[in-house]
Amino acid sequence: MDSTVLPPQKPSKTVKRFEPTWESLQQYKCPDWFRDAKFGIWAHWGPQGVPMVGDWYARNMYVQGNPMYEHHCRVYGHPSKFGYKDLVKLWKAENFDPEKIVDLYKRVGAKYFVSCGAHHDNFDCWNSKHHSWNSVNVGPGKDIVGMFAKAARGAGLKFGVTDHLERAWSWFNTNKGADRTGPYAGVPYDGNDPKYADFYFEPHAETSSAYPQTAPESWMRHWQARMFDLIDQYDPDLFYTDGAVPFGEIGLEVMAELYNRNIERRGSLEAVYALKDHEHLKHYGNHGEYREGIGVLDVERGVTDGIQANPWQTDTCVGEWYYQAQCTYKSPAEIITMLIDIVSKNGNLLLNFPVKPDGTLDEEEIWIAEEIGKWMSMNSEGIYGTRPWERFGEGPTRLEAGLFAEREKKAFTAEDIRFTRKGDVLYAFFLGWPTDGIVKLKSLNTDNAPKVVRSVELVGHGEIGFSRTGRHEEGVLVTLPNERPCDYAWLLKIQM
Structure with missing residues (x-):
């Protein structure tokens, strides 16, 4: 049998065959x-x-x-x-x-x-x-x-x-x-x-x-x-x-x-x-x-407008679907923030790297892939195996929802937060670095019922300080270090 095909297994008695209906x-x-x-x-x-x-x-x-x-x-x-x-x-x-x-x-x-x-x-x-x-x-x-x-x-x-x-x-x-x-x-x-x-x-x-x-x-x-x-x-x-x-x-x-x-x-x-x-x-x-x-x-080439009950997928490309020699590619930052937004809504990202006719990638494609890899090696715990939180995020910037809606590029800000979770751990990606060094997590103080936060870690750096001001509109304030642990979207690991 071909190595690309698994040998037949004995199906569980509870597994029913599908009919074409x-x-x-x-x-x-x-x-x-x-x-x-x-x-x-x-x-x-x-x-x-x-x-x-x-x-x-x-x-x-x-x-x-x-x-x-x-x-x-x-x-x-x-x-x-x-x-x-x-x-x-x-x-x-x-x-x-x-x-x-x-x-x-x-x-x-x-x-x-x-x-x-x-x-x-x-x-x-x-x-x-x-x-x-x-x-x-x-x-x-x-x-x-x-x-x-x-x-x-x-x-x-x-x-x-x-x-x-x-x-x-x-x-x-x-x-x-x-x-x-x-x-x-x-x-x-x-x-x-x-x-x-x-x-x-x-x-x-x-x-x-x-x-x-x-x-x-x-x-x-x-x-x-x-x-x-x-x-x-x-x-x-x-x-x-x-x-x-x-x-x-x-x-x-x-x-x-x-x-x-x-x-x-x-x-x-x-x-x-x-x-x-x-x-x-x-x-x-x-x-x-x-x-x-x-x-x-x-x-x-688009996203959904919020958390979906069932898993879904975006398929898009760093450039054109087929290789185009003069193409302007998406930047690593665009791809990474898109991935985060999609995952926060219960989705997956399927990303195409167009292959040249000889079967190779060009140098810029390889660089983009490696930049994604560097970011993932530090921050992937907030991606793999996660599930949506109570809300997908907060902040002023929204990717346009629907098929073929990604034509208009949008720059995320420090106010744009996206959430994922694993058990009692809440992950909060902030998509821009705040000039005052303070991340405001307004969603942790919703409906006048503040969430209990035990610790906050900046992934790639370590545990950092946080406070709650009592002002409903500010929620939890997280104080960042002077140095950024990576070049793109940053991850807070919050123990609840």
Whole structure:
């Protein structure tokens, strides 16, 4: 048996199989490993990273006037002559060392690692049994998902894989077009060549960037077969769908398969299915059906507006999803304060470091990762294994809630506090260093009932003094030392 897959276990008699129905899937319970992990890292990597110009290349290279179309014509040639089928062959991953990458991520504090299985470009990054356009047959000649799975599990990390394939039928169908103007006006792009219909699809008109509305059942079942293969071969601890449940019962069958195979292999349900609620984005098109409780809610490039009853996840990136040579990355401070805010609300952060086409990270990405690691080595006791407190925080600054809401950067202040807890220990992160050297914990004097505080420690420094003034609006005042124990958000360990 492959080392990436656990042998079957005897399930407990109390563990029931899941049926592909909403009612059955809503019996799902998130496993403790995910609730405790808090931080994962993702390699959103595939052939669209070859040009190093960012996201959605396979779609936009066929859209005349788009900057990626212009780039493609300038660097590779017109898409009637050199199409995506040719570009994928340039992905070599010649310097790919999954153990080296995963070792870095483990050292910086990730508890789970996630690989991209297939994006909207209809290319499988694994040894696919149902699709010949995959990373073993074309391009690298390597089972990217399998190599990452082996490295992650060898390092003691949980392993996840992501699916973005379901919208390929429409998203990738721009390859059937032609220029409207210029010397190639009316000349069909290479997606019209019937020799490559297994990659580009048979002729149809839908080009939506959302889930397809006109896809035949044959495509839906083909998508399902590829997902079953991904689950069967690599036994993911986490499975992510880029959207909500696609294709009705066909999608529900994939969810049930993930859960049931996981139970067979572990004896109890330890799998996480992460998916999105796009209800408020319906005007952008159909992104599948979501119901509370069937899995773990994922909020792409955003956060929730408060503590959630169930664990959830933010997925975001230090820059673009695919590698962009001129990208401005998030700073370590931005990432660390985002992590703290998310964890205070019962969430996890899944952070993508875009990988270059040769399989390596650039120097700035490595520096960002190591800065996160230095901070985590000192402050992670307030992150891992924690649970939300009575309130997630206090102070004037709030990250915008909802999908894709992180566009506007916000600077946190010394008044911005975020809380987590373990048993009788309350952790309070203050997200800016106060100029007067006093941290005010107003939440410790709420509803005229002050909390009993026995001691306060500044993590990385030691025990420090505190006082209560009796003024309701100030709560507990903590006196800081002159020197800061780390460069970013600081942690108070409060014994209650």
